[in-house]
Amino acid sequence: MKAATLAQLQRDRAAKRPTVLVTDLDSNAERLVYPREPATLADLAPAVVAAVAAAAVADKSGVVEDGGRRYFLNVYNPPLRMIVVGAVHIAQPLARMAALVGYEVVIVDPRRAFATEERFPGVTLIGDWPDDALTELAPDVRTAVVTLTHDPKIDDPALSMALKSPAFYVGALGSRKTHAARLKRLEMAGFDAEARARINGPVGLAIGARSPAEIAVSILAQVTQALRQPVGMGSGTAADAA
Amino acid sequence: MDDERVLEQAAAWREAGKPVALATVVQTWGSSPRPVGSQLAVQDDGTFVGSVSGGCIEGAVVHAALDVIKTGTPQMLEFGVTNQEAWAVGLACGGKVQVRVEPLD
Incomplete structure (x- = not known):
């Protein structure tokens, strides 16, 4: 070389x-x-x-x-990263599973009572508001951003920053109704249809997940799909590369 | 040491004026302990960082690397790991690995 x-x-x-x-x-x-x-x-x-x-x-x-x-x-x-917004119950299994799959996990939650070392041992926790935190973290093409709080005050600024970034995956927890309302707000904020369509909502593959850990599985499955089977790339499997 | 650190070290040695060779796993067949793309950097006194096999062929690769540093010509090395040798270095079964050694010039 x-x-x-x-x-x-x-x-x-x-x-x-x-x-x-x-x-x-x-x-x-x-x-x-x-x-x-x-x-x-x-x-x-x-x-x-x-x-x-x-x-x-x-x-x-x-x-x-x-x-x-x-x-x-x-x-x-570049290394894989997952930015999880909301130090909620689902974030606990998601952080552990994502680390196993190979992601550097960062959890962002401005609510100090949620983002504690006791609840998330060994995970990087950031207590700033998501817009500041995501500006600092600068999601790149190997970063997934997942919002989990259900609280527009926290989720919306995170999604705005994620949509302005080249993150390969953006997902938002919430029912269809919640998601429709969220898309409306983002439209008002000036995000066009193409940008809004980047958000996977309701988050995760439809596998009938019920418990927080199962929902974490469905989210990680969808993130993996976005990483390994990007739209227009075929299956992107090892066999294709060989 | 991960591969990112290997290149960092190679660059640092080069910066310090040391002749350096890089070894890279180019192809593998059967079971092999390190994936394609794994790298090892060697400087001219034989010290090295990184891994191309987890131990079984590093000695031979470093030897070839010193030769490559002298000649400036890349070499393609091929190693077959028999089941018996694999057992000796703690691997479950054998495989074949191709390693490219090149000077950093």
Whole structure:
């Protein structure tokens, strides 16, 4: 690897920019490409472009062959994060499960009685209002934002910030009725239909979840789907990347 | 040490003027202890950070890395881990792993 390539890779990682290092295994030529920035892929062969996209989505490095040449694709994705707004009951199993799945979990709740170390041992807790907290946390393309409070004073500013960010998943707990009212408020606040459609509400896959832990499962399943099967990307499975 | 730290260390060594080689798992077959993309950085005195196998082939990879630092030419290494060797290093079963070693220049 060229020192200049490594330096650029370090800058990309600091900027939380999903990056793939493509190395021609015959000529040793190398270049960094950015799967979410199509212009950086424009001159690659279609098979290589598809492999880069699939590898990035699946978080799986590997070799792709095209036109008799072999390319090694090394995937450098930013860490996965989940920002949970509302230190409520469901947040307890959700924080533990999300950590197991590989997310750095941050819980935001300005209500000091909720966000306590006793209720969330070992989890990063932020007691600021969500708009301040999310400005600071700056959700990126590998961040999921889930609001759980049911309280518009807390959820709405969090959703506003999430919709202004490139977060790959935005979800909001609440019944259909609650969600309809929420969408109305966001429309009044100036979010267009496309932005509002990014919110998964009611949150989670419809699997009949009842208990807080089951609801956490349904949320994590939906977050996983958004991560691994982004719209227009096919199934994004490891098999596609191979 | 995770792979992010490996590259950081490689960059730091390079910054300090030390010759460095990088080893990367490029392909695996069967069971292998470290996933494709795992990296190891070696400086010219043989000290290294990171892991490409969890222990069984690191010695050979470091040896090749010192050679790569001298010649400046990348090498592709292939290791088969027999069931018996795998057992010896505490793995459940064997596999094959391809490791690319390149200079950081």
